[in-house]
Amino acid sequence: MTAVPKSSVRERLMDAAFELFGERGYELTTVDDIADRAGVGRTTFFRNFRSKDDVIFPDHDHLIEAIKGRLATSTNSTAIVAVSEAVRLVLLRYIEEGERARMRYALTSRVAALRDREIAGVAQYQRLFREFIANWMGPSQDTALRAELMAASVVAAHNHVLRRWLRGDTVDPMAEVDGAMAQVIALFPSVPAEPTETSTAIIVLHTSQSPHELLPAIRRAIGSTP
Amino acid sequence: MTAVPKSSVRERLMDAAFELFGERGYELTTVDDIADRAGVGRTTFFRNFRSKDDVIFPDHDHLIEAIKGRLATSTNSTAIVAVSEAVRLVLLRYIEEGERARMRYALTSRVAALRDREIAGVAQYQRLFREFIANWMGPSQDTALRAELMAASVVAAHNHVLRRWLRGDTVDPMAEVDGAMAQVIALFPSVPAEPTETSTAIIVLHTSQSPHELLPAIRRAIGSTP
DNA sequence: TTAGTTGATGGTACCGCGTACCATTCCTGC
DNA sequence: GCAGGAATGGTACGCGGTACCATCAACTAA
Numbered sequence: 001m002t003a004v005p006k007s008s009v010r011e012r013l014m015d016a017a018f019e020l021f022g023e024r025g026y027e028l029t030t031v032d033d034i035a036d037r038a039g040v041g042r043t044t045f046f047r048n049f050r051s052k053d054d055v056i057f058p059d060h061d062h063l064i065e066a067i068k069g070r071l072a073t074s075t076n077s078t079a080i081v082a083v084s085e086a087v088r089l090v091l092l093r094y095i096e097e098g099e100r101a102r103m104r105y106a107l108t109s110r111v112a113a114l115r116d117r118e119i120a121g122v123a124q125y126q127r128l129f130r131e132f133i134a135n136w137m138g139p140s141q142d143t144a145l146r147a148e149l150m151a152a153s154v155v156a157a158h159n160h161v162l163r164r165w166l167r168g169d170t171v172d173p174m175a176e177v178d179g180a181m182a183q184v185i186a187l188f189p190s191v192p193a194e195p196t197e198t199s200t201a202i203i204v205l206h207t208s209q210s211p212h213e214l215l216p217a218i219r220r221a222i223g224s225t226p
Numbered sequence: 227m228t229a230v231p232k233s234s235v236r237e238r239l240m241d242a243a244f245e246l247f248g249e250r251g252y253e254l255t256t257v258d259d260i261a262d263r264a265g266v267g268r269t270t271f272f273r274n275f276r277s278k279d280d281v282i283f284p285d286h287d288h289l290i291e292a293i294k295g296r297l298a299t300s301t302n303s304t305a306i307v308a309v310s311e312a313v314r315l316v317l318l319r320y321i322e323e324g325e326r327a328r329m330r331y332a333l334t335s336r337v338a339a340l341r342d343r344e345i346a347g348v349a350q351y352q353r354l355f356r357e358f359i360a361n362w363m364g365p366s367q368d369t370a371l372r373a374e375l376m377a378a379s380v381v382a383a384h385n386h387v388l389r390r391w392l393r394g395d396t397v398d399p400m401a402e403v404d405g406a407m408a409q410v411i412a413l414f415p416s417v418p419a420e421p422t423e424t425s426t427a428i429i430v431l432h433t434s435q436s437p438h439e440l441l442p443a444i445r446r447a448i449g450s451t452p
Numbered sequence: 453t454t455a456g457t458t459g460a461t462g463g464t465a466c467c468g469c470g471t472a473c474c475a476t477t478c479c480t481g482c
Numbered sequence: 483g484c485a486g487g488a489a490t491g492g493t494a495c496g497c498g499g500t501a502c503c504a505t506c507a508a509c510t511a512a
Contacts (some may be wrong), residue, residue, distance in 0.1 A: 009489090030468065041491040046470065116346035121343045145406055147411065148382045156378035160371050180371055187375065187413050235460090256497065267462040278498065 010040040010048045010058075017055040018103055026111045030196065053117050056073040056104055063093055067125060071132045079136040085128065086118050087158045090125065091177050094162055126155040144182050153184045233332050236274045236284075238264040243281040244329055252337045282330055286347050289319055293351060297358045305362040309355065310407050313384045316351065317403050320388055331392040353383040372414065379410045 006203045016037035020029040029050055035045045040117035050057045067086045074082035109115045130151035137143040165173035242263035246255040249309055261271045273283045295310050300308035320327045334340045356377035363369035383406035391399035 031277065031470090032468090044489080044490060047489080050470090052469065116342060116349075119346050119349045120342035123342075145386050147382065148386045149379045149410065152322045152378040152382035156374045157371065160374045184375065201325065257499090258497090268463060270460080272499065273460080276499095 009040060009044065013040065013045055013048055014055055018100065021056075021107055022103065023072065026107055026114060037120070042206060053114055056107060056114055056138070057117065057121060059093075063090060064124055064128070066093075066193045067128050076136060081106070081131070081186060083133070083154060084185075085157075086129070086175065087154060087177060087181060090159055091158060091162055092166075095165065095173060102166055103165075122155060122159065125158075126151050127155050150188045153187060157181055235264070235270065238374065239274055240281055240284055240383075241265065247331065247333055248280075252333055252340060264436060279340055282340060283332060283343065289316060290350055291356070292319075293354050297354065302362060305358070306411060309359070309380060310404075310411075312355070313380060313403060313407060314400065317384060317388055317391075317399060321391065328392055331389075344362055348385065351384075352377050354423060355380050376410070376414050380407070381415060383407055383410050405434060446452060 006148035013034060017029070017034045018035055020037060023029075024033075030044055031045055032054070035042045038045075040204075045055075066089055070086045070089055071082050096103075104114075104118075108118045130148055133150050133154075134144060137147050154158065158177065161170070161173050161177040161180050164170045170176055239260060243255070243260045246259055246263060249255075250259075257271055258268055260281070261268045264271075271281075275284075292315055296312045296315055297308050323330075330344075334344045358373055358375050359380075360370060360373035362371050384403060386395070387399050387403040387406050390396045390402065397400055
């Protein structure tokens with residue numbers, strides 16, 4: 001009888017949940033409360049969301065799939081671009097959510113169970129990035145750690161900018177995430193990318209470090225083997 | 227009447243839990259089962275462990291406190307040493323657990339709830355490291371991201387070696403974690419360490435990257451401002 | 453010895469999440 | 483109109499986790 005489209009039940013449940021969580025807090029809100037306010041039965045809630053906290057992270061699965069899809073369409077030479085764009089994609093999803101993302105942030109900041117849940121979700125992203133980067137870098141023994149470090153850094157960079165936006169500390173998060181990703185990429189200079197052409201770099205700079213200290217870092221920066 | 231020392235109740239509960247989880251799996255084991263096998267009441271279980279999955283991570287809180295303690299006893303000049311030793315401390319705790327750590331790994335690999343729980347615990351370590359490194363680097367705006375990247379890398383390096391040991395892929399994890407930490411430290415060259423004396427570095431190397439590409443990386447490597 | 457205190461334990465009852473199952477309703481194609 | 487499928491609501495149950503109370507042992511003070 002309801003003239004609303006089918007998916008509106010899910011929407012009403014999400015709205016009711018966020019309202020109640022804001023009014024009484026997460027623990028003091030029962031699933032029955034949410035279902036009642038949404039005007040549906042308890043069973044319907046669990047048909048739309050796997051668990052009570054699932055209503056806080058509604059399209060997490062879609063986001064995971066979106067990342068997979070973006071990473072899948074990349075060649076070796078465009079791997080870094082794919083990673084960067086996947087990060088932008090995630091951040092963009094949060095920004096599009098707007099106020100709801102900020103409400104989730106308020107909830108995950110106060111409720112330990114929700115914070116753990118969000119951290120677990122982030123770990124899924126990190127796993128995707130790790131596997132992708134590891135495949136990209138090749139099966140060498142040493143690259144496994146390198147891939148893990150890079151994936152962790154990529155996710156950390158994203159989270160850093162995301163939290164800044166959630167707290168209202170920035171008005172241009174997309175620009176910031178580009179900068180943060182540039183820092184990450186600079187940390188991991190020139191992975192086994194196919195050599196294009198060899199050039200010679202001569203750098204003269206004043207520094208407080210001794211050449212002996214910084215030479216290893218620069219060797220890694222240019223991907224040269226001693 | 228039991229002539230066993232007081233703490234043995236807790237031990238018996240842990241033993242019973244790991245036994246039953248190994249026999250029937252985690253979900254198919256109830257808290258009553260664990261309490262029964264340990265010969266105590268259900269109430270006693272929850273007096274010793276906050277929740278069912280807490281029995282899997284018994285001394286997580288002590289480990290957190292141990293990290294805090296190790297990081298607290300450090301000056302600016304010994305910060306990196308403190309971080310490295312804290313990482314060694316964590317890894318050592320796992321190794322000392324021996325077979326129990328491997329059983330936990332088997333469980334967390336199969337049961338999603340336990341994996342999430344473990345990830346949340348690791349996030350606590352990462353938070354400690356992030357705050358410590360951020361304090362160490364100073365309050366500058368730019369260092370916030372740098373601290374976050376480094377903390378994520380430190381934890382990733384630890385986890386990488388830990389998982390290798392858990393899988394039996396290495397026999398000398400302490401040496402490996404030193405190497406992994408060295409890689410991490412090399413990624414973040416000489417943070418705002420107190421300037422000693424200025425010298426001039428001239429580096430000439432062949433590389434497949436254009437000078438334009440690698441100049442930013444080298445600028446950061448030597449801590450120079452353009 | 454007796455009385456009171458403290459701590460650990462066991463038991464019972466309860467709440468809330470999540471699942472399984474069943475009955476009802478609505479909607480669609482024949 | 484009728485049959486079949488999808489969505490819904492209701493009921494019952496298992497289990498984790500909490501609150502509360504009663505019991506018992508050990509220690510202490512009179």
